[in-house]
Amino acid sequence: MSDFTPEFKHIYSLTPEWQQKFVDEFGGIIVDNYMSFPSEAASGSSYFLEILPDMSVDLIDLVLNRPIHFTRMPTDEDFWIVYYDLSESYSKHVVDDVNHRIGYKSKLNFAIVDNNISSSYTPNVGERFYSLRLFIRKSYMKTFFNDIELEKYFKDVFDDKKKKMFFYGHIDSRSKVVLHTLKQQSMGNPSFEFLLKGSVFTLLGYLIERLKVKMPNIATYFEKDFDAVMLSQQYLLSNLIAPFPGIEFLANIAHMSSTKYRSLYNTIFGMSPALFFKNEKLLLAKELLESGDFKLISDVAYELGYNKTTYFSSIFRNHFGVLPHTLLR
Numbered sequence: 459m460s461d462f463t464p465e466f467k468h469i470y471s472l473t474p475e476w477q478q479k480f481v482d483e484f485g486g487i488i489v490d491n492y493m494s495f496p497s498e499a500a501s502g503s504s505y506f507l508e509i510l511p512d513m514s515v516d517l518i519d520l521v522l523n524r525p526i527h528f529t530r531m532p533t534d535e536d537f538w539i540v541y542y543d544l545s546e547s548y549s550k551h552v553v554d555d556v557n558h559r560i561g562y563k564s565k566l567n568f569a570i571v572d573n574n575i576s577s578s579y580t581p582n583v584g585e586r587f588y589s590l591r592l593f594i595r596k597s598y599m600k601t602f603f604n605d606i607e608l609e610k611y612f613k614d615v616f617d618d619k620k621k622k623m624f625f626y627g628h629i630d631s632r633s634k635v636v637l638h639t640l641k642q643q644s645m646g647n648p649s650f651e652f653l654l655k656g657s658v659f660t661l662l663g664y665l666i667e668r669l670k671v672k673m674p675n676i677a678t679y680f681e682k683d684f685d686a687v688m689l690s691q692q693y694l695l696s697n698l699i700a701p702f703p704g705i706e707f708l709a710n711i712a713h714m715s716s717t718k719y720r721s722l723y724n725t726i727f728g729m730s731p732a733l734f735f736k737n738e739k740l741l742l743a744k745e746l747l748e749s750g751d752f753k754l755i756s757d758v759a760y761e762l763g764y765n766k767t768t769y770f771s772s773i774f775r776n777h778f779g780v781l782p783h784t785l786l787r
Contacts, residue, residue: 463525463580469533470573472514472593477506492645499523502587505645507654512537512598515658516591519645522583529578538599539577540592540665541569542629544637549587550580568629588641592658592665602666612669628728633664672725686712687722694735698742701763702735740777743770747785755782 468480477493480486485496494503502520509515530539543549544567553571571577573593581587600608600616608616629637640657643650690711697703708731709719723731739762746758759770774782 463527465527465529465578467529467531469531470516470539470591470593471533471535472512472537472595473508474506491651495520497523499526503645505650505654507651507658509655509658510598512595513658513662514593515654516593517640517645517654518587518589518591519641520587521585522581522587525580525583527578527580530576532574532576535573536597537573537593537595539571539573540594541567541571542590542592542633542637542661543567544588544590544629544634544641545581545586546588547582547585549582551577552579553577568627568633590637590640590661592661594662599666603670607670627726630664630668633661636660636664683712683714683718683722684726686714687719687726690719690723690731691727691734694731695738698735698739699762702732705731736773737777740774743774743782744778744785747782748787750787752786755786758782758786 466484468484469476477488481488481493485499486494488494491505491507492503493506495501500520500522502518504516504518504520506516507514541551551569553569553575596616600612603612636657640653643653647653690708693703693708693711705716705720708723709716712719714722720730727734743758743762746752746761747755752758752761755771756767759765759767762770764770771782774780
């Protein structure tokens with residue numbers, strides 16, 4: 459972690475006690491369900507609500523005014539944290555020492571992480587950070603599946619000895635509609651609590667449906683296969699300035715056949731490795747254009763391995779809707 463990005467450690471719980479500890483150490487105030495932050499650190503607030511004894515929600519809508527690296531520490535409380543991220547840019551999410559770029563534009567904006575392991579979040583300074591996190595007790599989630607499903611598809615998922623993330627990918631289209639609608643609402647709206655509750659129950663229903671569809675496919679793979687795919691994902695994110703390495707190369711990193719790798723990657727991330735790599739490379743291009751470190755479009759294009767500036771400009775416009783020169787500083 460950079461010396462210029464101070465770390466703030468905190469915990470989550472199904473009840474509001476974590477909030478008081480948070481503001482005692484970070485600053486800010488709690489009024490009813492709202493938690494606001496010190497103005498020098500962030501503008502905006504979060505809204506925490508207990509939905510049921512076994513389920514809560516934390517909705518965060520803020521803009522960081524200075525760099526902060528939030529590290530969530532593990533506790534013994536046995537629940538999942540389900541992340542939905544509609545931030546306007548992307549944030550760095552680190553789970554099990556693997557870096558992920560999460561956010562609406564990154565196309566990776568959904569994760570399920572066990573509270574018993576730590577994870578960290580680093581939002582971008584000066585850009586809207588919007589994230590909804592569901593806290594769901596595992597024993598409650600189990601009630602939505604029959605004994606056959608639990609034994610055949612979810613045995614490892616609900617194994618208390620496995621304390622780790624087991625899913626990462628994209629928000630399904632129906633949940634995205636719910637979240638976009640909620641994003642347009644003000645937390646100060648007198649009916650916001652009811653809107654949030656309704657949204658949470660809808661998201662829970664979609665989540666259960668998604669698990670029932672996804673888990674039979676996921677259950678055919680071993681845990682080590684997922685770890686191997688995540689390792690290849692880390693390689694892609696660490697080598698964005700190079701050309702796409704190809705499926706066979708990535709499959710070799712994961713120690714599996716190209717067919718198996720391609721299938722599992724699409725199951726986890728909802729897109730092909732090549733499309734993911736292209737999206738992330740273009741996001742990096744946008745960063746470089748806005749950094750002020752380059753004088754010419756061609757310099758950015760060559761930095762990222764594009765030999766023809768016209769081709770780079772074309773795919774950049776198709777992705778972002780503007781030509782690169784509009785962002786060059």
